[in-house]
Amino acid sequence: MRFIRSHILICSGSNCQLRGSLSIMHALEAELIKKGLYQEIRIVETGCLGLCEKGPGMVVYPEGVMYTRVTLADIPEIVEEHLLKGRFVRRLMTQPADGEDKLTPLNMSPFFIKQKRVVLKNCGLINPESIEEYIAAGGYQSLAMALDQYSPDQVIQIVKDSNLRGRGGAGFPTGRKWDFTRRAEGTEKYLICNADEGEPGTFKDRLIIEGDPHLVLEGMSLAAYAIGADKGIIYVRGEYDLSIKRLEQAIRQARESGLLGRNILGSEFSFDIDVCLGAGAYVCGEETALIESIEGKRGEPRLKPPYPAQAGLWGKPTSVNNVETLANIPSIIEHGAEWFRSIGTATSSGTKVFTLTGNVVNAGLIEVPMGITLREVIMEIGGGIPGGRQFKMAQTGGTSGGCLAEEHLDVPMDYESLSQYGSSLGSGALLIMDDSHCIVDLTKCFLRFFVHESCGQCTPCREGTAQLYNIVDKISKGRAAGSDIDLIEKLSRTMQISPLCALGQTAPIPVLSAFQYFGPEVRAHLRGTCPAGICNMKGALANADS
Amino acid sequence: MKSMEELKLIRERMKVTNGARHDQRQTQIVIGMGTCGIGAGARNTLLAVMNELTLLDLDNVSVTQTGCMGMCEREPLLEIRTIEGESYLYAHVDAERARRIVANHVQLGQPMTQWIIKRGQEAERWANEKRSLHLSTNPVD
Numbered sequence: 001m002r003f004i005r006s007h008i009l010i011c012s013g014s015n016c017q018l019r020g021s022l023s024i025m026h027a028l029e030a031e032l033i034k035k036g037l038y039q040e041i042r043i044v045e046t047g048c049l050g051l052c053e054k055g056p057g058m059v060v061y062p063e064g065v066m067y068t069r070v071t072l073a074d075i076p077e078i079v080e081e082h083l084l085k086g087r088f089v090r091r092l093m094t095q096p097a098d099g100e101d102k103l104t105p106l107n108m109s110p111f112f113i114k115q116k117r118v119v120l121k122n123c124g125l126i127n128p129e130s131i132e133e134y135i136a137a138g139g140y141q142s143l144a145m146a147l148d149q150y151s152p153d154q155v156i157q158i159v160k161d162s163n164l165r166g167r168g169g170a171g172f173p174t175g176r177k178w179d180f181t182r183r184a185e186g187t188e189k190y191l192i193c194n195a196d197e198g199e200p201g202t203f204k205d206r207l208i209i210e211g212d213p214h215l216v217l218e219g220m221s222l223a224a225y226a227i228g229a230d231k232g233i234i235y236v237r238g239e240y241d242l243s244i245k246r247l248e249q250a251i252r253q254a255r256e257s258g259l260l261g262r263n264i265l266g267s268e269f270s271f272d273i274d275v276c277l278g279a280g281a282y283v284c285g286e287e288t289a290l291i292e293s294i295e296g297k298r299g300e301p302r303l304k305p306p307y308p309a310q311a312g313l314w315g316k317p318t319s320v321n322n323v324e325t326l327a328n329i330p331s332i333i334e335h336g337a338e339w340f341r342s343i344g345t346a347t348s349s350g351t352k353v354f355t356l357t358g359n360v361v362n363a364g365l366i367e368v369p370m371g372i373t374l375r376e377v378i379m380e381i382g383g384g385i386p387g388g389r390q391f392k393m394a395q396t397g398g399t400s401g402g403c404l405a406e407e408h409l410d411v412p413m414d415y416e417s418l419s420q421y422g423s424s425l426g427s428g429a430l431l432i433m434d435d436s437h438c439i440v441d442l443t444k445c446f447l448r449f450f451v452h453e454s455c456g457q458c459t460p461c462r463e464g465t466a467q468l469y470n471i472v473d474k475i476s477k478g479r480a481a482g483s484d485i486d487l488i489e490k491l492s493r494t495m496q497i498s499p500l501c502a503l504g505q506t507a508p509i510p511v512l513s514a515f516q517y518f519g520p521e522v523r524a525h526l527r528g529t530c531p532a533g534i535c536n537m538k539g540a541l542a543n544a545d546s
Numbered sequence: 547m548k549s550m551e552e553l554k555l556i557r558e559r560m561k562v563t564n565g566a567r568h569d570q571r572q573t574q575i576v577i578g579m580g581t582c583g584i585g586a587g588a589r590n591t592l593l594a595v596m597n598e599l600t601l602l603d604l605d606n607v608s609v610t611q612t613g614c615m616g617m618c619e620r621e622p623l624l625e626i627r628t629i630e631g632e633s634y635l636y637a638h639v640d641a642e643r644a645r646r647i648v649a650n651h652v653q654l655g656q657p658m659t660q661w662i663i664k665r666g667q668e669a670e671r672w673a674n675e676k677r678s679l680h681l682s683t684n685p686v687d
Contacts, residue, residue, distance in 0.1 A: 001600070001603075002600050003596045003597075003599040003600040003604070003605075003609075005592075005596055005608070005609040005610075006609075006610075007567045009567070040592075040593075040596060061567045062567075062574075062608035062609075062610060063610060084579065084584075084611070085579040085580065085584070085611060085613060086576075086577075086579045086610055086611025086612045086613060087613050125567065132556055132559075132560050133560065135553055135556045135557055135560065136556065136557050136559075136560030138557075140553055141550075141553065144549075144550040144553055145550075148550065265549060265550065265553075266549055
């Protein structure tokens with residue numbers, strides 16, 4: 001086989017594609033041909049490198065030099081200087097040079113050094129459209145090993161021992177969920193991969209699928225083997241064009257290679273996967289609404305119990321797992337439960353993939369060990385707040401998560417610690433806001449989303465979200481009284497216990513936390529002033545009781 | 547696919563192609579590609595190195611280029627850095643010398659002493675010095 005001296009990995013995740021990474025790839029190809037270097041260098045499309053805000057990004061190996069914000073005009077220089085003469089194009093580089101002006105390796109740059117990549121281990125390193133590259137990176141070894149050496153019960157036991165909890169938001173222990181499904185009566189069982197990522201600001205599942213679709217398929221196969229399902233469904237958002245394309249392509253490749261279908265790897269185990277497209281309703285990320293949607297009905301949550309593990313899709317026992325949860329499974333089987341528990345904290349094992357958005361320098365995709373502090377994530381990996389502004393608020397867990405203030409920057413990011421402060425890891429969205437934003441205005445935005453997305457089936461959610469919005473709207477216009485704040489509190493407590501599903505139950509969380517941690521700012525609105533100068537106070541009423 | 551054996555075969559086959567995608571944790575061949583190097587025929591040296599690596603089916607090697615090392619009259623210069631951290635700098639490496647260096651030094655571990663002008667830590671330190679000098683004169687935005 002011909003010796004290739006350099007591989008250029010170009011991010012073809014959807015964020016970088018929107019910034020033109022594909023035309024850059026074609027221009028690079030043309031330039032290499034022009035300079036007669038085409039036979040020596042390989043261009044590879046790869047998954048998300050993480051620095052979405054600075055896209056399009058590319059990494060040149062073997063040096064491991066990362067270039068960001070590459071434009072078409074930069075291509076001749078990269079080819080002439082770096083690929084021909086070996087001189088790095090420093091103005092496009094992200095990693096700093098250390099004291100002696102020597103290059104810091106890619107994996108030592110501040111953006112990567114604090115990260116721990118388990119789910120994203122191949123993301124940005126392999127071509128997601130090639131099953132051979134996935135296999136070369138150790139792919140499908142865990143499946144082969146499990147089919148060869150472990151019984152389904154043993155697989156469940158390993159996952160239980162690993163302490164892996166669901167990464168979609170609720171954090172239910174995965175091993176227990178599988179155990180319930182395995183023990184449920186009936187021979188026909190289903191495995192559903194929930195890729196209906198609807199939380200605003202969350203795009204981790206999308207980038208995991210785009211960067212390493214076979215990892216998700218392998219995780220699904222292992223899950224199906226454990227629970228005894230021979231049919232899997234990936235419920236993915238209809239807008240995720242590239243995810244759908246890569247999933248369908250990966251499924252086709254796996255079928256052709258005999259890694260999906262009948263008697264996988266010569267064993268008794270048979271399993272196949274279908275892709276089912278969602279139509280964009282936020283509530284369909286809730287597992288029972290999702291199941292209703294697959295069955296062709298209107299996406300509304302079911303009354304629980306029975307849980308899907310007893311009666312799910314078509315009334316059969318079903319396990320619904322998030323993309324990231326499933327993407328953890330091959331590594332857990334490969335390295336063992338103890339290895340997984342050694343990452344993270346005592347009660348929250350493993351890593352968490354976050355999408356870092358808002359007022360932060362390195363907005364993008366990161367994977368960090370559980371228990372890392374918000375400060376490390378925002379100030380070190382995230383590179384701090386841009387434009388010389390001050391940090392104001394971080395909302396963890398997406399729009400249904402809590403709003404944390406500066407005093408919470410040292411809270412460890414794990415299930416237990418965040419819930420102590422009324423927040424959660426949720427879906428892995430991290431929204432960072434600087435001091436130019438008004439907390440009341442932000443809260444109003446969050447609530448408008450819930451009003452729009454409430455499916456309307458149960459009253460506390462349908463009416464509750466609308467009333468919460470109305471009251472906060474009143475506050476933002478300076479027309480509220482102190483009693484309105486009490487009303488929000490009361491309404492929120494009711495909503496946290498009465499709706500059918502988590503949509504309504506979690507909708508008050510951003511409001512409650514914002515009002516608790518930013519009390520003085522909220523109360524200023526009762527006096528007709530918005531400290532950040534965002535809210536329009538023209539019609540404000542003077543209030544004595546604030 | 548019928549078995550784990552076949553998975554292993556694909557893995558082995560792909561190792562060669564993916565060899566370049568590592569952060570320099572293998573034997574490195576560094577070729578001087580400054581204007582002086584190119585003028586002295588360093589492109590031919592590079593192509594000869596790659597041809598020989600292909601012929602000998604060596605995949606645990608990385609090939610990179612570097613700028614002017616400050617010894618223009620001895621170009622093309624070629625440096626071998628082993629995993630153990632040993633460094634050997636060869637001078638006047640034309641295509642023929644390049645082939646023999648790859649075959650003897652890289653494959654068999656037998657340095658071609660007659661063409662080596664610096665070796666050991668000294669050569670590495672010297673090369674690094676030159677490299678950082680070169681980097682620091684590059685315009686930085």
